[in-house]
Amino acid sequence: MKAKKGPATPMLKFVGVELIGDALYWPLWWYTEGLLNAGRFCLNEIVVQAERLGLTIWVANIFTPMFGQYDLEGRLISFFMRLVQIIIRGIALLVWAVVMLGLFLGWLLLPLLIVYQIVVNMRALFI
Numbered sequence: 001m002k003a004k005k006g007p008a009t010p011m012l013k014f015v016g017v018e019l020i021g022d023a024l025y026w027p028l029w030w031y032t033e034g035l036l037n038a039g040r041f042c043l044n045e046i047v048v049q050a051e052r053l054g055l056t057i058w059v060a061n062i063f064t065p066m067f068g069q070y071d072l073e074g075r076l077i078s079f080f081m082r083l084v085q086i087i088i089r090g091i092a093l094l095v096w097a098v099v100m101l102g103l104f105l106g107w108l109l110l111p112l113l114i115v116y117q118i119v120v121n122m123r124a125l126f127i
Helices: 008-030 033-053 055-060 072-126
Strands: none
Touching: 008 033, 033 055, 033 072, 055 072
């Protein structure tokens, strides 16, 4: 005669395999697939921000006169206005890249910070 499975068997399987297995797999995922996803996200955000700022368009048209002003004064004003725009937009893109780099480094360091805080608090319990 075959033994019946009670409600405890699926529950034990869930706790044993799903919860404990996920808890043990989490650090491996964080520093492999999760790290790749975080890196792709940060790089994609930098590319999208560069497209939003239109930096390549400003650089490509730096010598094109604005408003059809083909005289010397119009060309000089257009050149220097675009140069200022390129500098300001380049700085904005650089700041955004630094923010994304900080986010990526935060991704790397967060588990280490959590483990450190757990160790510090556990030591405080036993002292």
